[in-house]
Amino acid sequence: MGRLLFLLVFNVGAWAVLRSLWPGLLRKWRLGVFALGTFLSLVAWLYSAVAGRHAQLPVGDAALRVFSVGWSVAIIMIVLAGAPFLLLRRWLDRPARQAPPLTAPEANPTPPVNMARRNLLTNAGRAVPLLAAGTSSVGLANGYTQFSVREVDIHLPGLPPAMDGFRIGQITDVHVGTFIDTQYLQDAVRAMNDAKVDLQVMTGDLIDDLDQLDGTMAALSECKARHGMLAILGNHEHWRGLEAIRQAYADVEARGGPVRLLVDTSHAFEHAGQRVRVVGVDYPMSGRSHRVKAERMQQSAEAGFRDVAPEEVVLCLTHHPDFFPLAAERGARLTLAGHTHGGQVAFLGVPAFWFAFKYMLGRYRQGDHQLYVSGGTGHWLPFRIGVPTEVTVLTLRATGASAAVRTS
Incomplete structure (x- = not known):
């Protein structure tokens, strides 16, 4: 309900800003359109608050959610961008408010306010709703575009020569459901196949709609990587139906499929004579409670890294990136994470x-x-600016001991 109240306040604030x-x-009729837009945008949030965060609206679920997202983004932008114009205009009007009343008629009284500046400011402020509507539309359009394949070189000092050139394909936060279908996931797996990666990984938040679970597992099973696909759980698996999802993973593995789920455990294999161990840890929070986060992460670290041997190259998969220090302490050369969606909005490469x-987006050391x-790779709300959806292809390099690592 807190989110609903937040949006209600911003809708009222947007009305006040536009009115000024x-x-x-x-x-x-334009006031009626604004009122209707406010009502429809709040309906989706209200229904989620009452029926559950992932409950589907009885009618027009996808369309209403898309509209609600676009409207809410525009409203917030109107308030945040329009308020400074109002404050500046009020400051320019201050001389008129403070001027003493005239005691005698004046033929040509000097205006206490610079009207040219005030008019320029007013006209610029009127561009705010147009800017907000345009930005919202661009964000929604970007949210519906196909993922890009992002190539990333990871330079690891002291990496065994056998692992030089080892390629990992990562998908994460696909959120098969209202806005992402199983064909989109199938395309992502095929993109990793086409990149001829040695290992594919899925780092959590795979699915929101359990009605699409069979098709989702069928899409993952199209993995052709020589070392298969290793997957972990995210918060949405815990929220949407943990037992059904775990059983679906188990069924794929029992049929000899290429997908294996890691929950506070590890999987080892040999690549060009080098033993590699991949540790996969569970999402650290129970439900939505953050109070147990540190304790759960510590438990996952102790269980997941229990079988690590000194001669192995260790990789770690975690949905929540805050696990990184624990993984590094236990020898994981590379940790792959998701969860943040990169904030879904960034300007000049900096997340908003x-x-x-x-750890929001990109590489850290x-x-x-x-x-x-x-x-x-996907999203549960189709809005992105400056942070495109991605299928990531990471190539390990043994020759970059002194290579600079960019922190995003």
Whole structure:
């Protein structure tokens, strides 16, 4: 309900901003359109708050959710971008408010306010709703575009020569459901096949709609990588139906499929004579509670890294990127994570919500250990600006001991 109240306040704020910046805009039928848009946008959030975060609306679920996202983004932008114009205009009007009343008629009174500046400011402020609507539309359009294949070289000092050129394909945060279908997932797996990666990984938040679970597992089973696909759980698996999803993974493995689920455990294989161990840890929170996060991560670290041997090259899969320090302490040369979606909005490569996560997007380093946080292969809300959906192909390099690592 807190999110609903937040959006209600912003809708009221947007009405006040538009009324001040553009007094003639919200009149007659246009005021009715604004009220209807506010009502419809809040319905989707209200229904989720009452029936459950992932409950589907009885009618027009996808269309109403898309509209709600676009409307909410535009409303928030109107308030955040329009408020400074109002404050500046009020500051320019201050001389008129503070001027003493005239005691005698004046033939040519000097205007206390610079009207040219005030009019320029007013006209610029009227562009705010157009900018908000345009940005919202671009974000929604980007949200529906196909993923890109992103090639990333990971330079690891001291990497055994046998692992030089080892290729990993990563998908994460696919969210098969309202906005992402199984064909999209199938295309992502085929993209990794076409890239001829040695290992495919899926780092959580695979599915939101269990009605599509069979098709989802069939899409994953198209993996052709020589070492198969290793998957872990994310928070959405815990929320949407953990037992059914785990059973679906188990059924694929029992049939000899190429997909294996790791839950606080590891899987070892040999590549060109070098033994490799991949540790996969569970999502650290129970439900939505963050109070147990540190304790759960510590438990996962102890269980997942229990069988690690000194001669092995260790990789780690975690949905939540905050597990990175624990993985690095236990010898994981590379940790792959998702969860953040890269914030889904970035300007000039900098995530707009950079403060939400310590590790938001891209590469990070702790000593000789590295973390890569994907921007996500899908989304549960179709809105992206500057953070495209991605299928990531990571190539390990043994020759880059002094290579610089960019932190995103």
